[in-house]
Amino acid sequence: MADKPSRALVLYGDGSARSVDPSNTHIHSLASVGTCGFLSLPHAPPAETEDERIVREFAHLLDASEAYTLASGLKANGSENEVSTLSERFCGDNVRTINFLIGSIMRMSQPGSEIAPRLHLSLVLSYGSVTDKDVSDFNVKKTPQEGINPAFQGLVPRQSYTMRGEKTRDNVRDYCPMLVAQWQDAVTRKDLVDTLSFEALKKLSGSLVIPADRFIHEVAFKLWKAPKYGA
Template identity: 55%
Template sequence: MGVRAALITENKRLKACGGKLGLSVFQSNELINERSSLVDSPVNLVAMELLKLLGIQGERVLDTSQFDLVFVHVGAHEEGQVSKYTEYINSLVGEIILKAKHESEIGYRLQFSVVLSYGGTSKDDESVFSMSNKNRNTDSNFASLFPSQSYTMKGSNPRSNVRDYCPMMITQWQDAVTRKDTVETFSFQDFLENGGNLTIPSDRFVHEVAFKLWKAPKYGA
């Protein structure tokens, strides 16, 4: 889609995958010029270097940038390290949001997404993890009027092979976007009750981000 994209990760399998997809792949020590991982570096330094890849320095947005899109992978691979990584992600998100404060030059130019994996799901988990519209209390007289997400349709016909649950959660932030939901916490229950988009395949998510960057046409209504 013409997007200049970078991937920052220390995961070998993800490095290989990113390279095959045409992404520019970096290790964290290449980003911060130190022999340390992202989570071992000051979070304000990491946030500053990430924004610099997008052409943002200090409180200014430069006319040119090295990349249009940057993926940062932070993985809790080691047993017992989940809380450490969660705390770090929370701090990094807070630091970036602070720099892109409302109505600032950065805020107008930044589209920010956080994707969290909470493990795989099995057949027995469908009743717990389902995010389907079908599970919502809807008056049967109006069931046919309930809108469908575009990815569930092929032409005018519903697709039969679409999962109604997935093992990842995502939240997006972009200044001046009018359509938003009422989610206040990054939790499954809050997403289920107050989330806006329900589920979306990962390939459509990347296309949606490209659309927000004016790099791709809208994929559906």
């Protein structure tokens, strides 16, 4: 906030979106008290490894995708066998860990407490590697209006997340977006989502879809460090 110190805590669960179930009560509690939405990613480049995907998607969350693209051409010295993979180093039950962390954080930051209005908590869950089945099951793109006269098709506005400034983005993945829930006491609005699932977010979320590389700007806005996205 502008009148007091504020901090943002972002929890990123790579590949965890498909593993959230009713037992993860703290994750659903966060979704029910905050505002939720989707973060759209670009298509994966051909022959991308799992580790490359993890780093690339994380770079988009930090709005550092251009820097990553330049750096990704550099190869580390030595054999790849000398370094463990990201999945090997960070394996484990990510959903259970995230659920525990959110529960602990929310207990410390109850509405009305000193820390509540000073902490912006964001939970971002991705689907990890996706398959053809995911394309049909988790598609966020709205279908064109049926029955519209073809002569007026060009007048139908594009969805905002497919744009950057006044230019159309030419690499937008409409399927398997990241799920995001954000909460800060008396700052973020509450939407109608009560469970952090694709179905609930598609029907009831308040933030709809934004490009993943705008996420860090959105967090900065909540802390009064940047203008509102799209303003």
